[in-house]
Amino acid sequence: MAEHFADRLLAAIERKGSPVCVGLDPVLDRLPEALRRKFATFTGEAGRVAAVRSFCLEVLELVAPYVPAVKPQSAYFEVFGSAGVAAYEACVARAHELGLVVIGDVKRNDIGSTAAAYAEGHLKVGAASCPDAVTVNGYLGSDGIKPFIEQATSAGKGLFVLVRTSNPSARELQDLATQDGRKVYEHMASLVASLGASSVGACGYSHVGAVVGATVPDEARALRDLMPQQIVLVPGYGAQGGTADDAAVSFKPDGTGGIVNASRSVIFAHTEKQYAGMDWKKAVESAAKAFASDIAAAVKRRKP
Amino acid sequence: MAEHFADRLLAAIERKGSPVCVGLDPVLDRLPEALRRKFATFTGEAGRVAAVRSFCLEVLELVAPYVPAVKPQSAYFEVFGSAGVAAYEACVARAHELGLVVIGDVKRNDIGSTAAAYAEGHLKVGAASCPDAVTVNGYLGSDGIKPFIEQATSAGKGLFVLVRTSNPSARELQDLATQDGRKVYEHMASLVASLGASSVGACGYSHVGAVVGATVPDEARALRDLMPQQIVLVPGYGAQGGTADDAAVSFKPDGTGGIVNASRSVIFAHTEKQYAGMDWKKAVESAAKAFASDIAAAVKRRKP
Numbered sequence: 001m002a003e004h005f006a007d008r009l010l011a012a013i014e015r016k017g018s019p020v021c022v023g024l025d026p027v028l029d030r031l032p033e034a035l036r037r038k039f040a041t042f043t044g045e046a047g048r049v050a051a052v053r054s055f056c057l058e059v060l061e062l063v064a065p066y067v068p069a070v071k072p073q074s075a076y077f078e079v080f081g082s083a084g085v086a087a088y089e090a091c092v093a094r095a096h097e098l099g100l101v102v103i104g105d106v107k108r109n110d111i112g113s114t115a116a117a118y119a120e121g122h123l124k125v126g127a128a129s130c131p132d133a134v135t136v137n138g139y140l141g142s143d144g145i146k147p148f149i150e151q152a153t154s155a156g157k158g159l160f161v162l163v164r165t166s167n168p169s170a171r172e173l174q175d176l177a178t179q180d181g182r183k184v185y186e187h188m189a190s191l192v193a194s195l196g197a198s199s200v201g202a203c204g205y206s207h208v209g210a211v212v213g214a215t216v217p218d219e220a221r222a223l224r225d226l227m228p229q230q231i232v233l234v235p236g237y238g239a240q241g242g243t244a245d246d247a248a249v250s251f252k253p254d255g256t257g258g259i260v261n262a263s264r265s266v267i268f269a270h271t272e273k274q275y276a277g278m279d280w281k282k283a284v285e286s287a288a289k290a291f292a293s294d295i296a297a298a299v300k301r302r303k304p
Numbered sequence: 305m306a307e308h309f310a311d312r313l314l315a316a317i318e319r320k321g322s323p324v325c326v327g328l329d330p331v332l333d334r335l336p337e338a339l340r341r342k343f344a345t346f347t348g349e350a351g352r353v354a355a356v357r358s359f360c361l362e363v364l365e366l367v368a369p370y371v372p373a374v375k376p377q378s379a380y381f382e383v384f385g386s387a388g389v390a391a392y393e394a395c396v397a398r399a400h401e402l403g404l405v406v407i408g409d410v411k412r413n414d415i416g417s418t419a420a421a422y423a424e425g426h427l428k429v430g431a432a433s434c435p436d437a438v439t440v441n442g443y444l445g446s447d448g449i450k451p452f453i454e455q456a457t458s459a460g461k462g463l464f465v466l467v468r469t470s471n472p473s474a475r476e477l478q479d480l481a482t483q484d485g486r487k488v489y490e491h492m493a494s495l496v497a498s499l500g501a502s503s504v505g506a507c508g509y510s511h512v513g514a515v516v517g518a519t520v521p522d523e524a525r526a527l528r529d530l531m532p533q534q535i536v537l538v539p540g541y542g543a544q545g546g547t548a549d550d551a552a553v554s555f556k557p558d559g560t561g562g563i564v565n566a567s568r569s570v571i572f573a574h575t576e577k578q579y580a581g582m583d584w585k586k587a588v589e590s591a592a593k594a595f596a597s598d599i600a601a602a603v604k605r606r607k608p
Contacts, residue, residue, distance in 0.1 A: 027417060075418045079425035081433065082393055086386035107413050109441050111471040113331060114379045121383035129385060137413050139443040139466060141473030162443060167415040169445030176491060178480045184488055187480060 002125075002156025004201030005133060006209075006231060009158070010256060012068035012101050018292035019251070019299060021069040021103060021233070023263025024059065024091060026052040026076045030268045032280035049080045053087035059267050060095050062281055063288040069101040071233075071261055072131075089129035096128045103160065103233065104131030111143045119151035123159075133158035135211060135233070138188055145195055149208055153199050158207040158231075161192045163223060166213025166236030185219070189226045196229055205231050205257065212250055214242025214260065221249045224257070232258045237295075238265035244298035251299050260295045306429075306460020308505030309437060310513075310535060313462070314560060316372035316405050322596035323555070323603060325373040325407060325537070327567025328363065328395060330356040330380045334572045336584035353384045357391035363571050364399050366585055367592040373405040375537075375565055376435075393433035400432045407464065407537065408435030415447045423455035427463075437462035439515060439537070442492055449499055453512055457503050462511040462535075465496045467527060470517025470540030489523070493530045500533055509535050509561065516554055518546025518564065525553045528561070536562045541599075542569035548602035555603050564599045 013019045031051055035058075039051040060070065072095075077088035095102045108118040124130040136148050138161045148159045164174055164185040174185040189210065196208030206229040212220045214236035224232070232250040236242040237260050244260075251258040265272065269287030270280035278286070317323045335355055339362075343355040364374065376399075381392035399406045412422040428434040440452050442465045452463045468478055468489040478489040493514065500512030510533040516524045518540035528536070536554040540546040541564050548564075555562040569576065573591035574584035582590070 025418065027421075073414075073418055075412075075414055075421035075425065079421040081425065081431075082386050082390035084425070085389045089386055107441075108379075109411050109413070110377075110379055111469070111473075114329065114377055117331075117377075117379035117383040121379065121385065121388070127385075137411075137441050137443050139441055139477055140469050140471060141476035141478070143471045143473040165415070165444050167444060167447045169415075169447040172445035172495060173443055173488065173491060174445070176480075176482045176488060178482050178488075184477065184480060184482075187477060191476060 004199070005152065005156060005158035005207040006201035006205035007203050008132070009069065009101050009231065009259070010203045010205065013259065016066065016068040016292070018067065018296040019259045020067050020292050020295050021071050021259050021261045022059070022063045022067050022266050022288060023105070023261050024056050024070055024072040024267065025263040026056050026267070028052060030264070030271065031055050032270055034280070045080055045083065049083045049087050052076070052080070052084070053090060056087070056091045057094050058281065059284055060091065060098055060100070062284045063266065064098040064100055066288045066292045067100070069103060069259060070095050071103040071105050071263070073263070074104060074106045092131055093128040102131040104134045107135050107137045107162065109137040109140055109144050111140055112147065115144050115147035116151065119148040123148070123151045123155050123157040125155040133160060133209070135160045135162065137162050138191065142191060142195060145191070149195060149198070152207050158209060160209040160211050160233040161188070163188045163192060163210040164212045164216055164219050166215040166240050166242065170213070186226060189223050192230060193227045200229055203256070205229055209233055211235065213240070214247040215240055217246040217249045224250055224252065234258055234260045238262045244294045245301070247295065248298040248302040251302060253302070255299050258299070262291050266291055308503070309456065309460060309462035309511040310505035310509035311507050312436070313373065313405050313535065313563070314507045314509070317563065320370065320372040320596070322371065322600040323563045324371050324596050324599050325375050325563050325565045326363070326367045326371050326570050326592060327409070327565050328360050328374055328376040328571065329567040330360050330571070332356060334568070334575065335359050336574055338584070349384055349387065353387045353391050356380065356384070356388070357394060360391070360395045361398050362585065363588055364395065364402055364404070366588045367570065368402040368404055370592045370596045371404070373407060373563060374399050375407040375409050377567070378408060378410045396435055397432040406435040408438045411439050411441045411466065413441040413444055413448050415444055416451065419448050419451035420455065423452040427452070427455045427459050427461045429459040437464060437513070439464045439466065441466050442495065446495060446499060449495070453499060453502070456511050462513060464513040464515050464537040465492070467492045467496060467514040468516045468520055468523050470519040470544050470546065474517070490530060493527050496534060497531045504533055507560070509533055513537055515539065518551040519544055521550040521553045528554055528556065538562055538564045542566045548598045549605070551599060552602040552606040555606060557606070559603050559606070562603070566595050570595055
C-alpha cells in the first residue's frame with residue numbers, strides 16, 4: 001500500500017519548511033534569451049519543444065532545494081502536440097528524481113469510464129512520468145470526480161478540484177447565489193468535502209483537495225471551514241494580485257492545510273524589476289527562496 | 305480567410321444527409337478480438353497503442369461514407385501518455401484526409417494565456433493533426449472561453465461549450481436553481497449565446513456551439529430557444545438512454561442546429577445483440593448507417 005498522498009505532501013512541506021509549489025508555465029516568448037538562442041538552430045517545432053524542455057529541467061534543479069512541490073501546466077506542453085506531451089512527461093520524471101511532489105495542472109473532466117481513462121493516464125501507479133496529483137474540473141458533478149478519486153486511492157495519489165478559481169470571471173458561474181442562499185462554489189465545496197471524506201491520511205487531510213484562489217480571501221476564509229479535511233491549492237499569488245497574507249487564509253491556525261502556487265513570478269524572475277541584470281538562473285533561485293520564505297512567514301503570522 | 309466553421313459543418317451534414325457524429329472512444333478491453341490478437345506480440349504499451357490506433361483508423365474508413373463528423377475522445381489516447389497522443393493526432397489527420405469534420409473531445413479549460421495555449425495546441429491553423437473544433441468546460445467563466453473563441457475565429461474553427469451534460473450527476477451543480485429563478489446551466493447557456501454572437505456564419509450559426517445531453521429533452525427544448533445561434537452537440541444517445549426523438553429536440557424546425565453523437569453503440573457494434581456473429585467491420589458499417597438514418601428520420605419527424 002502506497003503512503004497516503006496527503007501524508008506525503010505534508011511531510012514534503014515539513015522537510016522544505018514552506019507550503020509552496022512552483023508552477024511550470026513555460027510560455028515560449030518569455031524564456032531566457034540565452035536559452036532561446038541555444039535552440040534557434042533547430043528547425044521549427046522541434047527547437048521550440050527542446051527549448052521549453054531544457055528550460056523546465058533547469059528550473060526544476062534550481063527550485064528543488066527550496067520548495068516541496070511543482071505544478072507543470074499541461075497547456076504549455078500540449079501547445080506542441082504529442083512532442084510537447086513527451087517533454088511534459090520528462091519534466092515530471094525529473095521532478096520525481098529530485099524528490100519533488102508533482103501536481104499536474106491538467107483540469108481534466110469527463111464522466112464514467114472516460115474520466116477513469118483520464119485518471120489512469122495521469123495518475124498511473126508506478127509511472128515516474130505521471131504526477132502525484134492532478135487538478136480536476138467538477139462541473140459534471142460527482143460522476144466526473146469519483147473516477148479520479150478511485151484511481152488516486154488505488155495509486156496513493158491525489159487530486160485538487162476547482163472550487164473557486166482566481167480569475168475575475170470566476171464570478172459569472174461560481175458566485176451565482178442559489179435558492180438556499182449558498183453560492184455555486186459553496187455547493188462545489190460541500191461536494192468535494194463529502195466525496196473526500198472516504199480517504200483521509202494520518203495527518204487528518206483527504207487526498208481530495210480543492211483549488212481556491214488567493215484573489216478572494218473572504219471566500220477562502222469561509223471555504224477553509226466548509227472543507228476541514230481538504231488541502232487547498234492556492235493559485236493567484238503574485239502576478240494575479242493575491243498577497244501572501246491573502247493566500248494564508250486558506251491555512252488552518254496550525255499552519256497546515258494549504259499549498260500556495262507561484263508560476264511566472266518565479267520561473268521568469270529574470271524579467272522582474274527586482275532581479276534586473278541578474279543571470280536568469282540566479283534570479284529563479286532567488287525568487288524561489290524569497291517566495292518560500294514570504295509564504296512561510298505569512299502562514300506563521302496567521303497562527304494564533 | 306478560412307471558411308466559417310458552422311458553414312463547413314452544415315455543408316458536411318448536408319452532403320452526408322444526416323446530422324451525426326461518431327465518437328471514437330477506443331476502450332482497450334472492447335476492441336475486436338481479432339485486432340487485439342494481431343498486436344499481442346508487441347510488448348506492453350506499444351502493442352496497446354498500436355491496437356487502438358489501428359482500430360480507430362479502420363473505424364474512420366468504415367464510417368466516413370455515412371457520417372459528416374467524428375469526435376475522438378482524448379482520454380482514451382491520453383491513457384497511453386505521449387505515445388497515445390501521437391495516435392490521436394494520426395487519427396485526426398486520417399479523418400481529415402477522409403473529408404470528415406473532427407471535433408476533439410478534450411473538455412479543456414483554463415484562463416488567459418493558459419487557455420490560449422490549449423486553444424492554439426488543439427485548434428492550430430493548417431495542422432491536419434488538429435481538430436476542427438474542441439469541447440470546452442466553461443466553469444471558469446468568460447475568461448476561460450474567450451481565448452478558445454479567439455483562436456477558433458482566426459483559424460476558421462469552432463468550439464462546443466458544456467452547457468447541460470448527459471450524466472445523472474450533472475444535476476448536482478448544473479441544475480441548481482439560482483435566485484433569479486434560472487438554473488446554473490441556463491446562465492451558462494446565456495453566456496455561450498452572448499459570447500458566440502460575435503462570429504456567425506452565412507448559415508446563421510455561430511462557431512461557438514453548446515453541448516446539451518439527449519438524456520434531458522425538456523431542458524434541451526428550452527435551451528434550443530435560449531441559444532438560437534448555437535449548434536448543439538448532443539451526446540447521450542443510445543448507450544446513455546436518450547432516444548433519437550429526445551436528441552431531435554435540440555434541432556430547429558428546419559432540421560438544422562444540432563449534431564448527435566454516438567460512440568460505443570457504433571464502434572463496438574460487434575458486441576451488440578443485433579449484430580451478433582457479424583464481422584466487426586461489417587457491424588460498425590451497419591451501425592453507422594442505421595445511426596445516421598435513425599437520427600435523420602427523427603429530425604425530419606420533428607419538422608413542422
